[in-house]
Amino acid sequence: MSATIIRNGRVIDPANNRNEIVDLAIADGRIAERPEVRGQRSQVEEINASGLIVAPGLIDVHVHLREPGFGHKETIGSGARAAAAGGFTTIVCMPNTSPVADSPATIAWIKDRAAEVACVN
Structure with missing residues (x-):
C-alpha cells in the first residue's frame, strides 16, 4: 500500500461549505477517511502544504x-x-x-x- 499525508493544506470546497486548513491522507491513490495512515513510517510520504491550496486535478x-x-x-x-x-x-x-x-x-x-x-x- 502506498500512502501519502498532505499536512496543513488549505481545502476550499464550496459545495460542502469548507474553507479550512486540514491534513489529508491518500492511500492507494484515493483520499482516505483518516489523516493518519497506518504503515511503516518509511512507507508514508509526508508533504508540507503550508501556505498552499490542495485541490483536485x-x-x-x-x-x-x-x-x-x-x-x-x-x-x-x-x-x-x-x-x-x-x-x-x-x-x-x-x-x-x-x-x-x-x-x-x-x-x-x-x-x-x-x-x-x-x-x-
Whole structure:
C-alpha cells in the first residue's frame, strides 16, 4: 500500500461549505477517511502544504498542442508539461493541427504520441 499525508493544506470546497486548513491522507491513490495512515513510517510520504491550496486535478478542454504539423509552436510533450505545472491532470486538444485532427488515422497518431510523451491525461 502506498500512502501519502498532505499536512496543513488549505481545502476550499464550496459545495460542502469548507474553507479550512486540514491534513489529508491518500492511500492507494484515493483520499482516505483518516489523516493518519497506518504503515511503516518509511512507507508514508509526508508533504508540507503550508501556505498552499490542495485541490483536485484541473481539466482544460481548450488546449492548442499544435502537433502534428506545428511542433515548432508547441508539442504534445511541452504542452502536457506546462499543463501539469499549472495543476492540470487532463487536457483536451483542439484540432488546429496539420493535418487537421478530423480522421481516425490522425486521431490515432495523436493518441499514440500522447501515450509516449504526455505526463497528463
